[in-house]
Amino acid sequence: MSSNLLNPSFYKRTAKEVARSLIGTILVSRIAGLRVSGMVVETEAYLATRDAASHGTQGPNRKNRSMFGPAGRAYVYPIHARYCFNAVTGIEGIASAVLIRAVEPIDGIKVMQQRRQRESLKLLTSGPARLCEAFALNRQQDGISLTTRRTTWLEQNPAFTADPKSLRATRRIGVTSAKNLKLRFVLRGNLFVSGPRYLG
Template sequence: MAAKHAQQKPSARLYCAGCVVLPPAFYDRDTLRVARDLLGTLLVRQSREGLTSGRIVEVEAYLHENDPACHAARGCTRSNRAMFGPPGRAYVYPIHSRYCLNAVTRERGTASAVLIRAVEPLDGIELMRRRRQRQTQRQLTLRELVRGPARLCEAFAVDRRLDHWDLTRGQRLWIGREATAGWRDEEIGQSGRIGVTAAADLPLRFFVISSPYVSGSRRSRPA
């Protein structure tokens, strides 16, 4: 399976060329574990416009129990159905005419997910810039391209058409791991989630302390 995915990467010059697509078993685990382990992996988007990729540096976990900020806290609806699985699917929801991307975790029916908040841009930076410049006349810096979940989705051309998408297929939208991916515990920060009023004190946000691409504060205790 890994060899099949490796053949799908278009060029050895790409950062994502050597990464292996994360399998369903990666997501079918405790949500907090998945959230932390996603740091350092590569988010990849292949579209007709071209390929973009970025190293994940900030995420937030949303839990199926005792988490009123979770979209599924009041049950399954048409708009949040993707959260109920199976694991490894994309849950994409709209916010202020933009979108946010989540990776669904745990077993089918559990309704837990990890929000991808920020990445370090790697492949297709000029394509990201063109997509983002459609919404602003100001010249964007590299740091501004994908800081925050809505900006990330805009730069990666992610919208509701990718809701329910299987992130483990290695096509259109996927997450992969490099051979050297991962961060030591002391390099990972943990804090409350951003823009959340309910359960705001829960330390469910994880980020790479040294990364300038993190969208919020990098002050925290080690995870």
């Protein structure tokens, strides 16, 4: 049971490795007494070096501080009046993280529908800010540990076997710099992957 919980050493790797490894794992939140979960099907890595799109490139400030913290904590930031959720990776003091861009809903679908004000399963969690709303993630979760089962965490999924053919790397979505790096990972063909179909 608790052996499924992803531990700090899982996150103490490069953002690219962690982004790839997170595909197929299970994201869980238990907030306001409501538990929801989903399988991670899309991630993006934001690197410690040579990545102009990373929020860490300007050095630490109040907004991005948790990105410089120890691996296995959350980095939640606001954008366009919404929130996006990251897992911090790598070495403490150097900013790197993995953005969770989409999950496939598993438990708590009614709760997600209520929070999202939508019925359609496809629109509940297919996008970084959509899944934050469905999982009730916001700045209150910024900096919290993901390696205890407190409010938000990630688990290994025993039912999922990573078929290398189903894992695909593409360019990241929405970034205005470092566009050409292939740091987005998706489960090929999964209905809940965000963005245009031709990107994989």
